[in-house]
Amino acid sequence: MAPALLMAACASHPPSKDNASRQHKASATPRQALAQALADAGQAWDAGMETEEGRLRYHTAASRVVNAWIACHDGCPQTASDNLATSGSDSFQIRTSSPSDLHFDKLIPASTVPTRELHTRFTREGVGTPLIAWWKYTDERAATEPFMGKAGYLVPVTATLTFGKSSQAGRRTAVIELKDPRQQDSVVMKQHKFPLAADFSAPGEFFLAQAQARMSGLGGLLSTETNLGKLGLISLEPPKKDRIPVILVHGLMSRPATWQNVSISSGAIRRSRASASSTSSATPAESP
Template sequence: MKISIILPSMAALLAIAACAPSRISDAEAGHRGAVAFLKQATRKALSPQERAALYLSSAAQSAKLLDSPEAGTAARETYNSSAADLTVLLASADGGRLWNKPLTLTSGGTTWRLRFAKPTRDGVWDPARFTAIVPASEVDMKHLDQRNRRDGIGGALVGVRKMSPPEPFAPPLAGVNAPVTAVLDFKGQDVTLSLLDPADKMNASISGKSRVIEGDFSAPLAHYPKGSELWDGLMGAIHVSAYMKNTGLYMLQPYDPDRIPLIFVHGLISTPRMWRNVVNEVESDPELRGKYQCWVFSYPTGNPPAYSALRFREELDRVYQLYPAAKDYVLVGHSMGGLISHMQVTTLTRDSWDIIGKKKADNFFAGVEKDKKESLLLRSTVFKANPHIGRVIFICTPHRGSEMALGSLGMIGMRLIALPVDLTATVTGALQTSLSEISGTPGRFPNSVTGLSPKNPTLKVLDQATITAPHHSIIGDRGKGDTPDSSDGVVPYWSSHLDSAKSEKIVPGPHGACEMPETITELRRLLLLHLGKN
């Protein structure tokens, strides 16, 4: 009887114990408090100052737990969210009135004294450089093949600088984007908000300890406006006038005199967007990231290559005038973009053209020199190599033309292209006849398709000129014929091969082989070579 009474009592006690909440650790309790602050900070009914103070309370509580075995990982996530959300709030609230100035912020009896870190050359951004701050987590990544991130401490952001009128070499519709990592360092109630460049900085001191900082290297690239590469490329080839205003050299990252300008030049029926995954791969590589700054040259591809090369030459001259201390550029050109890049590293004189026939050359230059308004033609045909180009990488480039320009597709393209009136109007009468002779287009004004014809005498002149910068070839092979009888489907090996190239890499792919793993690997090797790393 005694046992039968005791056993039910013990069972009841055990059941009660099982239902009682288990005791949480101090670290877990602290983290719950940080999460509560973070949740309160999102309440739009509060003033921006109160919300900012709550974000700081959340980050401060989380920072104390970063080394906790029980709550460290969760605390880091809360800290990162608090730092990112606080930075976005300060940049956007009250028309930016709270941005980049000392603040005293109070909430729930806690007062914080916040200041922004001063900019430095070693990876601390100037808050004043940005006109908007965007959370990296909210950027649509669907146009990139992969997202390149580095796990660490800090809020991952995109810093945007968009000015009106646009600054030199800034994409006019988007401005210039940059990777930003926001970190908060607490000394009692004094807080420093630092906007770091994760490409330049690997670590930051937080809570008395050096820690790896978070970095999202894809979000700034993905934040640029989307569009149809095929449609815009096609329209840029056919309706040239509508796209002439977009011709220019554009920075994809803020200018940095310590980084080498890496300039990508697209080909026919294409746009700079074709390089997005290639640029993303460069930015994903710790050995390249921070050493190069990526630029693109944009142009409507219906224009004759020599004219587009002239515009590129003028843009590079502008870069040197504005940034004379810039490091020598590295050019990467695909297809016709390679041909345009080729024309930046060769010198053509009046005598260079005698190779196509002295009489033809004499007739052309006699007409050009009569009228100064024809200087456009003179500058397109007589020019000096740019001494500030340190290396060129040609990808599937038709140095001697493509037979596709002679076929039915080429003929259709030739007839569809409508060149700008202000370009065609510069050439009239006898000069038009002599121009058509030296460009291999009897009876018509040259365009991009005629410029890629193997019969174009201009390519013969260019082929005889010395390339002044170290250069390399990446050549596609669809596997339809062994080199030297191979082709990428558009450009045959005999056209893309250069005896003078420092190296030549055959990749098993078609003409659009820029994003192939073998191409990316070779491009990386060459960029490291330029840095003296292999």
């Protein structure tokens, strides 16, 4: 093993351009990575999406932009004040938009959330980058949001990226939009209509991975006093007056996670924007 390591360390061949490029990208700051991703996505946008190759190229580049945008602002892009990015001769002004009723502290790429608890991962192929919008729990918020659990509110969103023309000053506008994939199943880009990508299971998987949400059905039955803090109605997102509440009650030796596959897999619940809640109860007397 030692000679092999020594030979590798003493190799006389210089690193390839591809390796050098990867090393440069790995060492780039978040702001530099964002600017480079924008430059690449802008080229892919200009090249068009008429072919499958062109769509794949743009989708890959746009996803890099969204992930770099999130990383650049420490997972909370909506509070960023500086939305300028420059890469070489390319300069970009980033504009963002989201539904007026969407509240979040952090955006989480759905691709980083593994499948562990849910039987099936419900997704939709298309353009855009699926994300989770996480509005974290605080005592102040719980005072006005009685259905907010300790894990906070989690909703699926999809980020799309479009480009405008360069200004006279040479600066180009890049627009990142957060869309609700339950209400919008397609998007128009460059006069072409495409399905809007979605990951409906990611919020549930993320929720069930939080320590505040984990609960053993048998443990709840045998150790009621230790689970009283998890008792009650829990909603994964803020209830709305225009939504139909769906209350799911689990059994005595069970837990809220029992209903996750049902609530996420139901297309009717998603399309009607229903607010699916589950009850966490440890004894029959405590059930609603």
